Amino acid sequence: MTTPSPRAFVPFVSVDQMMKLINNVGLAPMMQGICDRIEADFRRWPLFDKTPRVASHSEVGVIELMPTSDGEVYGFKYVNGHPDNTADGLQTVTAFGLLSDVATGYPVLFSEMTILTALRTAATSALAARVLAPKGSKVMAMIGNGAQSEFQSIAMQAIVGIEEVRLYDIDPAATAKCASNLEASGLRVVSCASAEDAIMGAQIITTCTADKQYATILTDNMIGAGVHINAIGGDCPGKTELAGDILHRADIFVEYPEQTRIEGEIQQLAPDHPVTEFWEVLTGTAKGRTDARQITLFDSVGFAIEDFSALCYVREAIEGTDFFTPLDMLADPDDPRDLFGMVKRAAS
Incomplete structure (x- = not known):
């Protein structure tokens, strides 16, 4: 089995790594940094794709997708809201998010957003x-x-x-x-x-x-x-x-x-x-x-632009650190046209 090339890896920030990043930067400075990024992105508001969140409602809660793009980077957040979850020892809100390069469509960051959403909301x-x-x-x-x-x-x-x-x-x-x-x-x-x-x-x-x-x-x-x-x-x-x-x-x-x-x-x-x-x-x-x-x-x-801003902040903050894990998420065949051959060779 061949080892994936570096371009097949996507930086992933887990809950544990997010907490370590916050404690390394400091909670107040990190929220200030996210605030600054949100302000900067709001000032270029017309550049962004904008749509109301895509929501799936039920009697007990809601599951939503929140997408946006500034033309160079695409981002989205998956988030739920279930008020009765705490009765079962579960969070009311959980979330994760992703950034992708518009030019290639390749993801460039995958991150927890339950904690990050609390920071960006504040x-x-x-x-x-x-x-x-x-x-x-x-x-x-x-x-x-x-x-x-x-x-x-x-x-x-x-x-x-x-x-x-x-x-x-x-x-x-x-x-x-x-x-x-x-x-x-x-x-x-x-x-x-x-x-x-x-x-x-x-x-x-x-x-x-x-x-x-x-x-x-x-x-x-x-x-x-x-x-x-x-x-x-x-x-x-x-x-x-x-x-x-x-x-x-x-x-x-x-x-x-x-x-x-x-x-x-x-x-x-x-x-x-x-x-x-x-x-x-x-x-x-x-x-x-x-x-x-x-x-x-x-x-x-x-x-969604607030989530985009928070994810962009995290992407920059983890550069040169070990507050992320490289995930093997993207198929990377030697010949981009031979995905089947890649799967076949993995079995041998």
């Missing part, structure tokens, strides 16, 4: 808050203290500069878990008994809940003037977190309207309700926060 949230939240924001309410909550808190600390995070979850054990994990972060961590308590004094309110239903995590009377809402939990049809009246009071910023109108908070609104695409704010073609009393809402559902 980096995107922090990027939006840095641009849209009140200047000098120091306090964030974190409503929903599941798998995303620590990443969100640390990204907001590193990129926005928050100093206090106020935690609330309907499950006190989730809040205790998050508070414990953030003990050494340098943040002032306050565990709260209600969502109303959590938002007291907060300039940024992040909602991140998992139930696949129309829910009201924030009611209209809870939202005062001048706050920034980072709504990241509403991410499929039939799932929301905010009372509809809040949407009518807020200036709404989204990643890709065609997807957000299907999956985001704005699925509650008329199809022609005005929203601003976040990339336009970054490029200066649209305005962000213009008034101290303005309520800004980042209705984030996660978009």
Whole structure:
């Protein structure tokens, strides 16, 4: 049996290698690096292929593919969302992703994305808050203290500069878990008994809940003037977190309207309700926060370009390291026309 040539190998980043890479780079610096890459890619938004994620829904969850390309590199993510998984000791969300060279079609990176998605989601949230939240924001309410909550808190600390995070979850054990994990972060961590308590004094309110239903995590009377809402939990049809009246009071910023109108908070609104695409704010073609009393809402559902950016960051970060495994994924016959002969020779 012949040994595959190097071009037949694809760099693969396993869960273990991703964790080692994060600890080598540092969690906050890595999220800052991903944030910078996302911002750079959003600034060249028109170059990318864009489509709403391809979703297969069931009564218990959703399985999705999220593809995009900038014309030189193609990327996609496979991701699921199954809220009841935790009852069986499983993750609500799991994911993996791939990058390919457009010129040849050959994959150039295969990576876990369960952990990486948490990093890119937090980096995107922090990027939006840095641009849209009140200047000098120091306090964030974190409503929903599941798998995303620590990443969100640390990204907001590193990129926005928050100093206090106020935690609330309907499950006190989730809040205790998050508070414990953030003990050494340098943040002032306050565990709260209600969502109303959590938002007291907060300039940024992040909602991140998992139930696949129309829910009201924030009611209209809870939202005062001048706050920034980072709504990241509403991410499929039939799932929301905010009372509809809040949407009518807020200036709404989204990643890709065609997807957000299907999956985001704005699925509650008329199809022609005005929203601003976040990339336009970054490029200066649209305005962000213009008034101290303005309520800004980042209705984030996660978009393929963010995953593309995160994968590109990882591809560059692993160069010259051992934080990946070469996978023999591609057939590489001596004669490209003789795939059958390659298989036949392997049997001898």
